[in-house]
Amino acid sequence: AQTVTQSQPEMSVQEAETVTLSCTYDTSESDYYLFWYKQPPSRQMILVIRQEAYKQQNATENRFSVNFQKAAKSFSLKISDSQLGDAAMYFCAYRRRDDKIIFGKGTRLHILP
Amino acid sequence: KAGVTQTPRYLIKTRGQQVTLSCSPISGHRSVSWYQQTPGQGLQFLFEYFSETQRNKGNFPGRFSGRQFSNSRSEMNVSTLELGDSALYLCASSLDEGLGPKNIQYFGAGTRLSVL
Numbered sequence: 639a640q641t642v643t644q645s646q647p648e649m650s651v652q653e654a655e656t657v658t659l660s661c662t663y664d665t666s667e668s669d670y671y672l673f674w675y676k677q678p679p680s681r682q683m684i685l686v687i688r689q690e691a692y693k694q695q696n697a698t699e700n701r702f703s704v705n706f707q708k709a710a711k712s713f714s715l716k717i718s719d720s721q722l723g724d725a726a727m728y729f730c731a732y733r734r735r736d737d738k739i740i741f742g743k744g745t746r747l748h749i750l751p
Numbered sequence: 752k753a754g755v756t757q758t759p760r761y762l763i764k765t766r767g768q769q770v771t772l773s774c775s776p777i778s779g780h781r782s783v784s785w786y787q788q789t790p791g792q793g794l795q796f797l798f799e800y801f802s803e804t805q806r807n808k809g810n811f812p813g814r815f816s817g818r819q820f821s822n823s824r825s826e827m828n829v830s831t832l833e834l835g836d837s838a839l840y841l842c843a844s845s846l847d848e849g850l851g852p853k854n855i856q857y858f859g860a861g862t863r864l865s866v867l
Contacts, residue, residue, distance in 0.1 A: 671850050683841060683858035690852075729794060735850060738807045739784075741794040 640665045642732050644742035651720045652750050658705075659715040659745050661730030668692075670734045672706065672713045677744075678726040686728070689713065717747075725749045753778065755844050755859035763865045769830040772862045776823050776844030782806075783825040784856065785817060788839040797840075800825055801848040829864075837866045 641664045651657035663672070674686040689697045689706050696704050701718045717724055727746050733739040756775040764770050776783050785797040796809040800819035817827040823844070829836055843856040 680860065681839065681841075682860050683843070685855055733850065736807075738796040738799070738809055740796070743793045 640667075640732055640734070640740050642730055642740050642742040644728075644730050644745050646745045647743070648746045648748070650748040650750055651717075653720055653722060655720055656716060656718045657720055657747065659717075659728050659730075659747065661713045661715070661742055663711050663713065663730075663732045665711065665732065665734070667734050670732060672704075673731040673733070673739075674702070674704070674713075674715045675729045675731060675741075676724075676726045677729065678723075683729075687715065720749050722749050722751065755842055755857050757840075757842050757859035757862050759862060760860065761863045761865075763867060764832050765867050766832055766834060768832050769828065770832060770864060771826055771828045772840055772842075772864070774825045774827075774842030774844070774859060776825070776842075777857055780844035780846050780857075781823050782845045782848045782854075783819055783823065784843045784845075785825070785827050786841040786843070787811075788841060788861070789835075789837070794841075797827065799848070806848055832866045834866050837864060839863050 643662045670691045672689045676684045676686050687697050687699045687702050703716045705714045727744045729744045730742040731739050758773045782801045784799040788794045798817045799807040803819045814830045819825045839861045841861045843858045845854050845856045847854050
């Protein structure tokens with residue numbers, strides 16, 4: 639069975655600094671998708687970034703980028719120039735085509751002013 | 752354009768009762784998914800509907816059911832409530848089914864269910 643592991647339950651970063659959130663997953667599939675979602679205190683989940691496993695190039699969205707290591711089954715999220723609004727719970731997720739999505743337990747990110 | 756609307760926002764029930772939660776997707780979206788979020792189990796997928804048909808189902812007992820109407824609105828029902836059903840239930844909608852690059856899921860703010 640596929641699993642997603644986020645080993646850091648909580649992290650803190652100084653405003654304007656860079657932080658990396660870790661995620662590893664276990665699968666025997668070769669075609670799948672990986673996601674990072676953000677859940678701020680308002681509870682509304684927002685998609686931050688997604689990566690197709692067949693793409694070697696790492697996805698980027700403004701200050702957010704991923705380091706996708708397919709062989710190592712690692713999918714970390716880097717947030718550059720951290721802002722107070724980045725404070726949230728971050729979930730890593732895995733989904734195979736036509737199958738259900740599986741989430742990690744989440745990492746709570748605190749931004750220190 | 753209105754976002755995903757979930758009603759009610761908060762709900763308190765007692766054990767043994769049943770509950771129905773509602774989700775109105777973004778206008779034009781035809782796919783709706785439901786998730787359960789608890790401190791212990793985290794975020795878990797419940798169901799996915801597209802064009803009134805269930806496309807995927809998570810590992811939940813038969814007490815959890817759902818449906819989608821012709822206008823894409825969706826409801827989920829939990830019968831014979833247990834204490835462990837206390838959770839935040841999230842709904843998400845997307846334009847289409849599948850994982851096309853432009854098929855992004857938009858989430859509602861959730862329904863907080865407390866079972867006493």
